[in-house]
Amino acid sequence: MENNNAPLLEMRNIKKDFFGNQVLSDINITLGPGEVLGLVGENGAGKSTLMKILFGMDVIRETGGYEGEIRLNGQAVKFATPFDALAAGIGMVHQEFSLIPGFTAAENILLNREPTKPNIVSQVFGPRLDTLDYKTISQRADQAIDKMGVKISGDMVISDMPVGHKQFTEIARELSKDQLKLLILDEPTAVLTEKEAEALLASIRNMSAQGISVIFITHRLHEILSVCDTVVVMRDGYVVKEAPAKELDVQEITRWMVGRNVESASAAEVRELPDAKTIMSIRKLWVDMPGETVRNIDLDIKEGEILGIGGLAGQGKLGIPNGIMGLYEAGGTVEFEGKPIPLNSPRKCLDASLAFVSEDRRGVGLLLDESLEWNVAFGAMQIQNKFLKKFGLFTWRDERAIRAVTDKYIDELKIKCTGSKQKAKELSGGNQQKVCLAKAFALQPKFLFVSEPTRGIDVGAKALVLEALKRFNREFGVTVVVISSELEELRQCCDRIAIVSGGRIAGILPATESSEAFGTLMVSQVV
Numbered sequence: 107m108e109n110n111n112a113p114l115l116e117m118r119n120i121k122k123d124f125f126g127n128q129v130l131s132d133i134n135i136t137l138g139p140g141e142v143l144g145l146v147g148e149n150g151a152g153k154s155t156l157m158k159i160l161f162g163m164d165v166i167r168e169t170g171g172y173e174g175e176i177r178l179n180g181q182a183v184k185f186a187t188p189f190d191a192l193a194a195g196i197g198m199v200h201q202e203f204s205l206i207p208g209f210t211a212a213e214n215i216l217l218n219r220e221p222t223k224p225n226i227v228s229q230v231f232g233p234r235l236d237t238l239d240y241k242t243i244s245q246r247a248d249q250a251i252d253k254m255g256v257k258i259s260g261d262m263v264i265s266d267m268p269v270g271h272k273q274f275t276e277i278a279r280e281l282s283k284d285q286l287k288l289l290i291l292d293e294p295t296a297v298l299t300e301k302e303a304e305a306l307l308a309s310i311r312n313m314s315a316q317g318i319s320v321i322f323i324t325h326r327l328h329e330i331l332s333v334c335d336t337v338v339v340m341r342d343g344y345v346v347k348e349a350p351a352k353e354l355d356v357q358e359i360t361r362w363m364v365g366r367n368v369e370s371a372s373a374a375e376v377r378e379l380p381d382a383k384t385i386m387s388i389r390k391l392w393v394d395m396p397g398e399t400v401r402n403i404d405l406d407i408k409e410g411e412i413l414g415i416g417g418l419a420g421q422g423k424l425g426i427p428n429g430i431m432g433l434y435e436a437g438g439t440v441e442f443e444g445k446p447i448p449l450n451s452p453r454k455c456l457d458a459s460l461a462f463v464s465e466d467r468r469g470v471g472l473l474l475d476e477s478l479e480w481n482v483a484f485g486a487m488q489i490q491n492k493f494l495k496k497f498g499l500f501t502w503r504d505e506r507a508i509r510a511v512t513d514k515y516i517d518e519l520k521i522k523c524t525g526s527k528q529k530a531k532e533l534s535g536g537n538q539q540k541v542c543l544a545k546a547f548a549l550q551p552k553f554l555f556v557s558e559p560t561r562g563i564d565v566g567a568k569a570l571v572l573e574a575l576k577r578f579n580r581e582f583g584v585t586v587v588v589i590s591s592e593l594e595e596l597r598q599c600c601d602r603i604a605i606v607s608g609g610r611i612a613g614i615l616p617a618t619e620s621s622e623a624f625g626t627l628m629v630s631q632v633v
């Protein structure tokens with residue numbers, strides 16, 4: 107029986123193991139209507155698994171189910187599938203996108219719930235043959251998009267969208283459901299620009315004001331403090347702290363998460379490299395990437411340096427690597443080691459020993475159904491014939507070398523996994539991000555673009571990732587270009603930082619320059 111005085115949600119004594127690997131030990135959570143609960147914890151702490159249990163996801167059932175009890179409005183529930191959870195008013199936006207690439211945003215938002223209208227045929231043969239009512243689909247999709255206060259065209263096809271727009275489309279799909287009582291957002295801001303993330307936080311406040319409860323997972327701890335009523339901190343499958351957000355600060359949450367004070371990465375020991383030759387020369391680069399402005403980039407990158415590219419959202423920093431590496435249409439000229447690199451041709455870039463860790467790790471990053479070994483080594487095998495053994499006409503994989511390189515990066519990047527044979531999809535999101543880096547390192551390219559390297563990485567592991575980038579650059583002399591929305595992150599690992607504003611390079615400064623100097627460049631030509 108529903109009990110109107112009971113909390114909206116109670117999760118009691120939840121336990122879960124994956125084939126003997128205990129990932130949730132005894133979790134208790136309570137949530138009232140309109141309440142926003144922030145769920146935080148290190149990569150692999152068990153946050154997504156807990157939410158997958160609540161949402162009735164197949165992977166939980168297929169791996170032996172869970173123990174404990176879930177109550178909604180005082181009534182015990184056990185969702186066999188996400189459809190049951192949806193029917194009970196729970197929506198979830200996952201770390202992975204579940205959009206259909208060839209459909210528009212509006213079609214995805216109303217998928218399986220499309221308004222229809224009768225036609226002559228359906229009047230005779232029944233409503234199953236009704237026509238899709240595109241006008242109403244478009245109106246309802248626009249209403250859901252408007253609720254988030256962002257500008258996305260409902261007519262845009264998903265495959266043409268940048269990653270941030272895809273995320274908003276996912277959220278709009280949940281917001282368009284009338285019966286929504288509780289929305290689970292699993293790291294929704296990880297792929298968003300700062301401005302988009304602000305818009306999303308505002309829309310969470312709006313949902314809460316309308317009585318919708320929200321469980322919000324993020325590694326950006328200031329977001330938790332800005333929008334949540336309650337904070338639940340998980341560590342290694344336990345809840346280690348639950349408190350009102352107003353009683354906590356970022357340092358305290360961090361301490362609860364990792365069990366110690368976290369040092370940020372030491373500031374980079376900034377090198378000037380006066381004699382270094384230019385390894386990449388970019389002239390008049392434009393890139394056609396939705397949401398990004400890249401108009402006229404002129405930039406020379408020195409051999410062996412770590413160059414940061416920063417700037418405000420949409421001003422062009424993400425467009426530069428995506429254009430050069432051929433993921434979005436681009437024009438202008440790019441020379442690498444004195445030879446022109448053909449644009450719009452990803453394979454030619456890889457052949458020239460360029461590599462790219464994209465901000466869209468699930469879109470272009472991983473082979474989720476394959477093992478870590480396969481993920482780490484596949485690119486190097488395919489592009490460089492590495493990790494292969496030859497005898498006469500026969501070629502086969504060098505399994506020992508593949509295992510060794512995978513183990514090396516599991517160790518260096520502290521990837522939380524059961525071993526190198528584990529499938530990528532079984533890793534937590536932050537650990538998948540580390541695999542993307544390992545994959546690029548295994549290529550041992552001459553030149554590496556890394557876009558948003560610590561996206562989805564917990565506060566304790568950020569320094570480790572930045573240190574790994576520095577080490578990779580120093581040990582192998584690889585030129586690294588780091589693109590990041592966090593200036594502090596760039597200052598911790600780069601020699602120089604170029605700031606993009608209005609689709610152009612507004613200036614390049616040593617990483618030791620003051621924040622004010624960078625801030626002035628950032629707003630200098632904003633469009």
Ligand SMILES: Nc1ncnc2c1ncn2[C@@H]1O[C@H](COP(=O)(O)OP(=O)(O)OP(=O)(O)O)[C@@H](O)[C@H]1O
Nearest residue numbers: 124129149150151152153154155532533534535536
């Ligand atoms: N399908 C699966 N099979 C085996 N192990 C899994 C599976 N899914 C998750 N795990 C394991 O459960 C643990 C918790 O993962 P989970 O994704 O819940 O972490 P998380 O707290 O959400 O981390 P992140 O912040 O990195 O997203 C991890 O060690 C992960 O490897």
